[in-house]
Amino acid sequence: MGRSPCCDKLGLKKGPWTPEEDQKLLAYIEEHGHGSWRSLPEKAGLHRCGKSCRLRWTNYLRPDIKRGKFNLQEEQTIIQLHALLGNRWSAIATHLPKRTDNEIKNYWNTHLKKRLVKMGIDPVTHKPKNETPLSSLGLSKNAAILSHTAQWESARLEAEARLARESKLLHLQHYQTKTSSQPHHHHGFTHKSLLPNWTTKPHEDQQQLESPTSTVSFSEMKESIPAKIEFVGSSTGVTLMKEPEHDWINSTMHEFETTQMGEGIEEGFTGLLLGGDSIDRSFSGDKNETAGESSGGDCNYYEDNKNYLDSIFNFVDPSPSDSPMF
DNA sequence: AAGAACCACAACCGCAGCTCT
DNA sequence: AAGAGCTGCGGTTGTGGTTCT
Structure with a gap:
C-alpha cells in the first residue's frame, strides 16, 4: 500500500x-x-x-456545498444515522445533501455530542449511561435489536456505495462518450460550468459527477437509482443488467424513508433533542435548575431518554415483521 | 481594558483501500 | 502476485473569534 x-x-x-x-x-x-x-x-x-x-x-x-447552520431536519438525520453507523461520516454525509463529511463531523463534535452528553446519553452507543432504570422498561432488548439492525444497515450501505460507484462509472463513460470530441476532458470531478448540456435529469447527473460523496437524500435516492439506470441505458445504448440488489435497495429506502418521515420522529426525537430550552433545563445543571426540581428532573430524564431511544428504534425498526431481516 | 478561557471550524496527519502496472 | 501511486476517510490539531473574569 x-x-x-x-x-x-x-x-x-x-x-x-x-x-x-x-x-x-x-x-x-x-x-x-x-x-x-x-x-x-x-x-x-x-x-x-x-x-x-x-x-x-x-x-x-466546491460550488455545490451548502454552508451555514444545520437545520432541524439535518440535525435529526445526523443523530439518527450516527446511532446506526457510528463515526462513518462519509456514509452519513451521503444522506445530507450538500454537506461535507468534515462539516458533519465538526458539527457532531462541537454541538450534537455535547447535547447527548447533557442528556445523559452516551454519544458513542446512544444508550443512557445508566442503563438500570431503562432496562426495566425492556429497552435492553431493543438495544440488541438496534445493534443487529446497525450491522444490517452497514451491509446495506456498502451495497449502496457499490451501486453508486457503478452508477458513477457509467455516467463517466457516458460523459466521455459525449465529450470525446470536445477539448475539455476532465478526470473525476467536473465543474458545473463545464458540464455538457444534459438532456435528461441534468441535476441528478451533475451531482453524481461532482460529488466525491453522493448528495442525494433518502427520497431522492429512492427515486433516482432506477431513473439513472434507465437514463444511462437509453441514451448510450449500454445494456444494463438490472440486479436484484437494486430492487432491494429501493424497497429498503422506502422502508427507511417511511420510517424517518413517519410518526414519532418529529414530535418525539426532534422535540426531545432539538427542542432546546426544555431539554437543556431538564438535563444540564444549568442556571435554571434548583434543588427542588431535581426529583422531577429525574422523572423527565428517564421519560425523555425512553422517547429518545424509542425514536431511534422507530427509525430503524418500525415493524420487524416487514423487515427482510426479521 | 486586558488577559484567560472557551468555542467553532478549517486544515493537517496518517492509515487503509483501490487502481494500475 | 506484488508493489507503487493516489485518493478517501476519520481522528486530531491549530487558529481565529468570542465570551468571561
Whole structure:
C-alpha cells in the first residue's frame, strides 16, 4: 500500500488558505478540472501539496456545498444515522445533501455530542449511561435489536456505495462518450460550468459527477437509482443488467424513508433533542435548575431518554415483521 | 481594558483501500 | 502476485473569534 509522501518536503505551504490561493485553485479547476491532485498544485501555481488542495476544494470551495447552520431536519438525520453507523461520516454525509463529511463531523463534535452528553446519553452507543432504570422498561432488548439492525444497515450501505460507484462509472463513460470530441476532458470531478448540456435529469447527473460523496437524500435516492439506470441505458445504448440488489435497495429506502418521515420522529426525537430550552433545563445543571426540581428532573430524564431511544428504534425498526431481516 | 478561557471550524496527519502496472 | 501511486476517510490539531473574569 503506497503512502502519500509528506508535504513537508520542498517547503510547501501549510495552514489557512488565502483568498489568492482560493482564487487560483478555483480558476484552475474551472478551467481544467482537478485531474490528478498530485500534479495540480504545480500546474495551478500553488505552493501546496495536492492533498491540501483536494481538501480545500472538497470541504470549502466546491460550488455545490451548502454552508451555514444545520437545520432541524439535518440535525435529526445526523443523530439518527450516527446511532446506526457510528463515526462513518462519509456514509452519513451521503444522506445530507450538500454537506461535507468534515462539516458533519465538526458539527457532531462541537454541538450534537455535547447535547447527548447533557442528556445523559452516551454519544458513542446512544444508550443512557445508566442503563438500570431503562432496562426495566425492556429497552435492553431493543438495544440488541438496534445493534443487529446497525450491522444490517452497514451491509446495506456498502451495497449502496457499490451501486453508486457503478452508477458513477457509467455516467463517466457516458460523459466521455459525449465529450470525446470536445477539448475539455476532465478526470473525476467536473465543474458545473463545464458540464455538457444534459438532456435528461441534468441535476441528478451533475451531482453524481461532482460529488466525491453522493448528495442525494433518502427520497431522492429512492427515486433516482432506477431513473439513472434507465437514463444511462437509453441514451448510450449500454445494456444494463438490472440486479436484484437494486430492487432491494429501493424497497429498503422506502422502508427507511417511511420510517424517518413517519410518526414519532418529529414530535418525539426532534422535540426531545432539538427542542432546546426544555431539554437543556431538564438535563444540564444549568442556571435554571434548583434543588427542588431535581426529583422531577429525574422523572423527565428517564421519560425523555425512553422517547429518545424509542425514536431511534422507530427509525430503524418500525415493524420487524416487514423487515427482510426479521 | 486586558488577559484567560472557551468555542467553532478549517486544515493537517496518517492509515487503509483501490487502481494500475 | 506484488508493489507503487493516489485518493478517501476519520481522528486530531491549530487558529481565529468570542465570551468571561
